[in-house]
Amino acid sequence: MIRGSWASLRRLIEAEPGLLPLLGALLIFVGLGLAQALATPPLGSIDERVHFSYALEVRDGNLPEIETPVREEIVGLSPKKSRNTIWVSNHPPLFYAAQALAIGEVESEDDLPEAFFRGRLLSIVFTTAGLCFAYLCLRELFGPRSPLPALVIALVATVPHFTHIMSLIHNDTLAFLTGTAALYYAILLLTRGLDTRRYLGLLLATSGALACRISGLLVVVAGLTALVIACFRDVSGGWAR
Structure with missing residues (x-):
């Protein structure tokens, strides 16, 4: 049975030579993304606070407006901070509905670290799936035996700004x-x-x-x-x- 599995895996790799490089690129992104998600403080990004607050509103069954204030008692924004309203509420709520499910209950600041990490994990999942589709696009254009698709995905996965944005709640x-x-x-x-x-x-x-x-x-x-x-x-x- 084990020999049969190895033989099947070898045939798959021979038919899809870009599969292992793709998996390697995805693992690199996931590793960098997890490091970013763990190292960035929950309240470290003004943009992420606003996206997070939008998700909390959706979790409670509300659709915020641009002038809806960020939940300062939870997110910890000072009135002196800029952008202390949910200015991203011009966007449709699909992403925030998914994040609301991942974030779960947030009753106090003690719940923030785990809530933010769960939301960031979902962002990493979304991005990893997006990288897979990007690979499939390139594979369709350049052929299954071309090394270019996996190489492009590997390069994208290591771009610092891409990894930073895509591992947070955005x-x-x-x-x-x-x-x-x-x-x-x-x-x-x-x-x-x-x-x-x-x-x-x-x-x-x-x-x-x-x-x-x-x-x-x-x-x-x-x-x-x-x-x-x-x-x-x-x-x-x-x-x-």
Whole structure:
């Protein structure tokens, strides 16, 4: 049984030579992300405090407005601090609904370290999945045997600013996941033609992007453009990769 498993694994690696480098790149990002999540104090970033406070509002069944004050009794913002309102409330609530589930109950400042860490873990999961979709996009464009996709993901995973932003509670993480997923399904439609699964994948990804950030509207436009081109080429007949 063990020999059979090793043989299957070897065949998989031979068929997908970029798989092991991809796993290595993902492990690097997860390791750096966890280090960042553990080392950054819960109240160390004004932007993260605002995203966190938005998630708390959603957890309580409220949708904040731009002038809704940050929960100073929980997050610890002083009235003298700049940006002491939930100025990110112009964004749709999908990311914050997911974060509300991960953060859980926050009754006092004693709950903050664990709550922030749980939220940051979810951000790392979102980003890791987004890196996988980015790899699939490059694999579709350059072929399964090209070393370029895994190399690009490894480079991205070690960019300090990327690792910092994507390991904290920022809606960029889910936007990255939905955006790369939409791009992947758009590429599939353009290179392989119309298919129900590809269409549904694009629909889910673009809907998620739109429900995460206002800029997701650009993802929707790009996805619709790819779909229109795919339909036109399908009607015209013939698909050339």
